[in-house]
Amino acid sequence: MKRQVLLQEFFERSAVVVARDLVGKFLVRKIRGKEIALMITETEAYEGENDLASHASRGRTARNAPMWDEARHFYVYLVYGVHEMLNVVTGKHNYPAAVLVRGVEGCTGPGRVTRALNVTRTLNGKRAVPESGLWFEDRGVRIAPRRIKRTPRVGVAYAGDWASKPYRFVLLDEKSNRGGVTASRRSRRSTVQ
DNA sequence: ACGATGATGAAC
DNA sequence: TTCATCATCGTA
Numbered sequence: 001m002k003r004q005v006l007l008q009e010f011f012e013r014s015a016v017v018v019a020r021d022l023v024g025k026f027l028v029r030k031i032r033g034k035e036i037a038l039m040i041t042e043t044e045a046y047e048g049e050n051d052l053a054s055h056a057s058r059g060r061t062a063r064n065a066p067m068w069d070e071a072r073h074f075y076v077y078l079v080y081g082v083h084e085m086l087n088v089v090t091g092k093h094n095y096p097a098a099v100l101v102r103g104v105e106g107c108t109g110p111g112r113v114t115r116a117l118n119v120t121r122t123l124n125g126k127r128a129v130p131e132s133g134l135w136f137e138d139r140g141v142r143i144a145p146r147r148i149k150r151t152p153r154v155g156v157a158y159a160g161d162w163a164s165k166p167y168r169f170v171l172l173d174e175k176s177n178r179g180g181v182t183a184s185r186r187s188r189r190s191t192v193q
Numbered sequence: 194a195c196g197a198t199g200a201t202g203a204a205c
Numbered sequence: 206t207t208c209a210t211c212a213t214c215g216t217a
Contacts, residue, residue, distance in 0.1 A: 044212070053212070063201060081198030083213050100212060111213050155212050 006128070006136040011071035015045035015090040015097040020169050022088075022136070024143035027104055029117040030133045036117065039141060041171040042103030044153045046087070049096055053159035053167075056096035066125045067096035074134070076114075076124040083111030086119050088128055088136070102154070102168070147172045 006025065011018055020043075028037040046054035046067075055064040055077075066075040067089055075087040075098050087098040102110045104117075114120070119134060126132040150166040157163050 046212075055212080058202075061202070077212090078198095078200060079211055080213050081200065081211085085212060087212085102212085109213070153212070158210095 002140040004138040008072045011088060011090045015047045015099050016167055018090045019043040019045035019099040023148050023169050023171050024141045026137045026139050028135050028137050031118060038104035040104055043169050044100040044102055045167040047097050052162040053153055053156035067098050068094050072128050074123045074126050076121045084114040084120050085110050086114050
C-alpha cells in the first residue's frame with residue numbers, strides 16, 4: 001500500500017482548501033509501538049483573524065498561540081471542560097488558520113476522534129510528523145468531489161456572517177445521500193493505548 | 194432537553 | 206478575583 005506522509009507544503013495553503021483535501025486522507029496515531037490509521041471523514045476550516053468563529057478573532061492569547069505557528073503544527077484545546085479538539089495549523093507562518101478534525105471512519109464528532117486516538121493537549125504545538133506520534137498520510141484513496149458535502153460549521157452560531165460560510169466538509173456515505181457517514185454504526189467506546 | 198466539567202478571556 | 210462562555214457528548 002502506498003503511504004505518503006503529508007508534508008508541510010500540503011498544509012501551507014488556505015484552511016478551506018486543506019480542510020477539503022484532508023477528507024479521504026488518514027490520521028495516523030502511534031502509541032507504544034502500535035499504529036492506528038483512520039480515514040478522515042469530516043473537517044472544518046478556521047480562516048484568519050477576521051473569521052469570527054475562529055479563536056484567532058480575539059487576537060493572540062496563550063491558548064491560541066499555536067495558530068500563528070508554521071503550517072502542520074497542532075492546535076489542541078479543551079472545550080466544555082470535557083473534550084479535546086484536534087486542529088492542524090494551515091497557511092503561512094504568522095497567519096492564524098487551522099483545520100478542525102471532526103470525524104474519522106467509525107467515529108463522528110471531534111471529541112470522539114480525540115478520545116478514540118488518545119489525543120490530548122500534550123500534542124499542542126507539536127508537529128504532525130511521525131516522531132510526535134500523530135501525523136497525516138495519503139494512502140491513495142481517491143475521493144470524488146461529489147462525495148464531499150459542504151455545509152456551515154457546527155456550534156458557531158455566534159459568529160455573525162461567518163456562521164453561515166460553508167467551511168465544513170463531510171464525506172458522504174456510499175449508499176446514502178443524506179447526511180454524511182452512517183449514523184447507525186457509531187462505535188461507542190473505542191480506545192487506543 | 195440538559196448537565197457535566199474545567200479552562201479561558203474579559204470584566205470588575 | 207469572579208463570571209459567562211465554550212469549535213461537545215452522553216444520558217434522558
